Amino acid sequence: MTSSRRLSTVILPVHRWNDGGRALWTRAEELGFHAAYTYDHLAWRTFRDGPWFGAVPTLTAAACATERLRLGTLVTSPNFRHPVTLAKDLISLDDVSGGRVTLGIGAGGNGFDATTLLRRGEEPWTPRERADHFDEFVPLLDQLLREPSVTHEGRFYAANEARNIPGCVQRPRLPFAVAATGPRGLELAARYGQAWVTTGDPKLYEAGTPEQSVAALRGQISRLGEAGEAVGRDVSDLDKILLTGFTPDRPLQSLDAFVDFAGTHFALGFTEIVLHWPIPDSDFAADGAVFERIATEALSQLG
Numbered sequence: 001m002t003s004s005r006r007l008s009t010v011i012l013p014v015h016r017w018n019d020g021g022r023a024l025w026t027r028a029e030e031l032g033f034h035a036a037y038t039y040d041h042l043a044w045r046t047f048r049d050g051p052w053f054g055a056v057p058t059l060t061a062a063a064c065a066t067e068r069l070r071l072g073t074l075v076t077s078p079n080f081r082h083p084v085t086l087a088k089d090l091i092s093l094d095d096v097s098g099g100r101v102t103l104g105i106g107a108g109g110n111g112f113d114a115t116t117l118l119r120r121g122e123e124p125w126t127p128r129e130r131a132d133h134f135d136e137f138v139p140l141l142d143q144l145l146r147e148p149s150v151t152h153e154g155r156f157y158a159a160n161e162a163r164n165i166p167g168c169v170q171r172p173r174l175p176f177a178v179a180a181t182g183p184r185g186l187e188l189a190a191r192y193g194q195a196w197v198t199t200g201d202p203k204l205y206e207a208g209t210p211e212q213s214v215a216a217l218r219g220q221i222s223r224l225g226e227a228g229e230a231v232g233r234d235v236s237d238l239d240k241i242l243l244t245g246f247t248p249d250r251p252l253q254s255l256d257a258f259v260d261f262a263g264t265h266f267a268l269g270f271t272e273i274v275l276h277w278p279i280p281d282s283d284f285a286a287d288g289a290v291f292e293r294i295a296t297e298a299l300s301q302l303g
Contacts, residue, residue: 005262005299006034006272010074010243012279013038013053017061021053024277025062028069031295035070036062037104037274042080043112046282056089063097070100074243074274075179075197077108078133079125080117084162087144090174091164099169104197104241105141106179107134131184132156138178138188145173177241181220186227195239195272196224199246206248213247214264221269241272245284252278252286258294259301266302 009028015021028036040055059071071093076086094101107130108114114124125133136154144150144164152159168174175194180186181201189196201208201216208216221240228235242265244251251261252275262273275294278286 004271005266005302007032007262007295007299008035008037008070008241008272008274009033009277009295010037010039010274011277012044012047012284013055013058014047014051014279015053016051017053017058021058022061022065025069026065028277029066031292033069033295034272035072035102035274036066037072037074037102040073040076040081040104041111041113042116045111048112056093059101060093060096063093063100068100070102071097072102072177073104075104075106075177077106077113078130078137079108079113081137083137083141083144083157084159087141087162087164090145091166091168094168094170094174097169099174101170101174102177102195103174104177104179105138106197107131107185131182134188135184138176138192142173142176142192177239181223183223183227186224187231189224189238190228190233190235191231193238195241196235197241197243199243202246204248205246208248210247210249213249214268217242217265217270218268239271240269241274242270243274245276251275252291252294254290255293255297255301258298262298263302 011024015024025036038055038058043052055073062071090101090103118124133156136156140152140157144162145168148163148165148167150159150162176192177195177197178189178193179197180189181198198220200213204213204216224235249261251258265273276284278284278288278291
């Protein structure tokens with residue numbers, strides 16, 4: 001993955017493919033976005049009682065409907081995924097897309113993904129347990145996507161001669177964009193990532209200021225650098241992705257507001273800013289015309 005200033009979008013999987021869904025992905029390509037991602041959840045927050053489609057089938061359909069647009073998840077997690085079956089899906093998706101897939105991957109959270117598969121009496125993983133699973137999940141997935149046959153017996157996951165032939169179109173494997181803010185996740189990003197993803201500091205979303213958010217992001221980037229030093233990697237070559245919508249800023253209010261926001265965050269060291277495709281009557285409501293102007297005009301105004 002190359003470092004530059006890029007704009008991408010995330011299209012939540014809430015639309016029937018033949019009733020508006022396909023049109024969003026093709027429009028994302030027409031607008032010139034670098035990539036279009038989708039969430040990989042079983043259900044999510046306020047959208048739980050409405051349509052919500054699977055990430056991998058959605059991305060496969062998008063791969064068939066587009067030609068240049070990069071595609072990916074923001075993000076997949078171990079909450080309901082297993083490295084062996086996920087690797088098979090990713091290799092297939094990378095093949096269908098002609099090598100246009102990026103895997104956004106994180107440790108997961110407390111939402112419906114963490115509870116839907118629980119048996120009666122079971123408790124969801126604690127933050128430490130999620131980090132423990134993530135520590136094993138990422139290296140095993142890396143190996144599965146690189147090697148034709150993998151055998152692994154770990155604390156949480158097993159793979160018995162798991163075959164992944166012919167492997168990814170992208171060599172040695174498709175890129176990982178690792179979402180992390182804590183020390184263990186940042187070390188995984190530095191060791192295995194081609195990109196790092198953050199949404200900022202969630203504690204600042206409702207009561208913080210944009211200035212506080214910028215300071216928090218600067219601190220995250222600094223800690224990413226420290227994690228890189230610890231594993232012997234210069235993370236200046238690591239793409240840095242900001243998924244917007246979770247900071248105190250309101251960058252989609254106008255083109256000027258976004259240009260100011262993007263200029264500030266690119267200056268911090270981010271190489272890619274991701275905007276949620278507007279969804280009426282939701283936390284991601286925005287003026288569609290402003291959104292399209294941002295997609296087509298913002299980068300040129302940044303110089």
